[in-house]
Amino acid sequence: MGVAATADVVVVGAGPAGASTAYHLATMGIDVLMVDKAVFPRDKVCGDGLTPAAVHELLFMGIDTTGWTRNRGLTVIGGGHTVHLEWPDQKSLPGYGMARRRMDLDHALVQRAREAGARVNENVTVTGALQDSTGRVIGITTRSGRGPQAVTGQIKAKLVVDAGGVSARLATSLGIKKNPNRPMGVAARTYFRSPRGNEEWMESHLELWAGKPGESDLLPGYGWIFPLGDGLVNVGLGSVASHAQATHLPYKKVFAQWVQNLPPEWGFTPENQVGPLASAALPMSFNRTPHYTNGLLLVGDAGGMVSPFNGEGIAPGMKAGRYAAAAIAQAMGRSTRVGIDRALSEYPEAMRTEYGGYYQLGRIFVRLIENPHIMRLCTTRGLPLPRLMTLVHKLLSDGYERNGGDFDDLLITALSKVVKPV
């Protein structure tokens, strides 16, 4: 058993959600220790796409993005149509997105948290929670290193944040289960060297066929081509289901067929492929709650925060980290457990206000596109309508202005307010 350590707040997992939490806590002078089983830089299966909402969070962290690839918007392809949709330039969101390999992005975020004063322990696997006699979480148990040299230890803390990604081992070990009635996605990606690796548009392909192209059902999802600006392109696909049990995607087969039918100018040949096709699950629409209970906060994938509209989890995870840090700072100024819990209840409420209605709309959206006829209608009839697509683009990319804005912003805000939040 190693020496027991302490911190005011322990953050489990140093992905975008954890690093954002640790960074914002550190800037408020809070003693925070972030642990991750990996050693950074480390890879993470992802599309590497950053919407304006994600860029917004990077700017909040003061990340220096000089030299990072910016993109103008999304090219959507389907039903014989190709539509270019610029990122909306909003009061609260920049009019550009980015693409950055997670190997680099996550490393930069961890470095930034460190610079702000967070302690970061790498190569430390969290094995469980420490609880007091009332069941309150008061720290974590750890294993440092691997193999026979591994050392077990404990870290005591006033509060613990589970930012451990989709597996949410800590939350799961405490019986916080995922809700199978929320949408769940599965996605896979690989990289290709490509002569078009420096394009300034991200591409989204709506025609993923379950069987023979043109003759079978369309899958509820999309394929993406995200140029990374260094001659490399992230190519992947994802599909979504309204219930966790329903996510069965023969992704290797669908991917091979889709890539084969892409324009040859991309150069997506086996010799240009860099690394294998790897997949992971996308937990959506707050499929694991409560986001605060008994000394434990959930942020990012651990709290099922991926958008059911487009599969993005970086922006919501980072925003959650910022909101969690704000509530924790208030909790640190309270002296009773009741007061601390009251201050922390602001965090799930803030997340619900921000995403509750929007993600409920997302659940309806997923139920609709699960019907292959509706998916086909969207591509053949919806895509050629520019007025409709401007609205849809804002809706799907969480690019709407939540306060004011134009007619589309007001409409999306109104819709997200009339539904019961998730």
Ligand SMILES: Cc1cc2nc3c(=O)[nH]c(=O)nc-3n(C[C@H](O)[C@H](O)[C@H](O)COP(=O)(O)OP(=O)(O)OC[C@H]3O[C@@H](n4cnc5c(N)ncnc54)[C@H](O)[C@@H]3O)c2cc1C
């Ligand atoms: C194929 C694919 C494509 C995607 N494309 C995009 C995209 O283009 N844009 C986008 O915004 N989102 C995308 N997503 C979703 C996005 O990857 C996630 O939502 C995002 O990574 C969530 O961040 P996080 O910090 O919550 O978790 P993670 O990024 O998963 O980080 C969790 C961290 O916790 C650590 N950890 C886990 N367990 C333990 C433990 N027991 N002890 C210590 N450390 C632990 C891990 O090592 C990891 O570093 C995609 C997902 C997939 C699968």
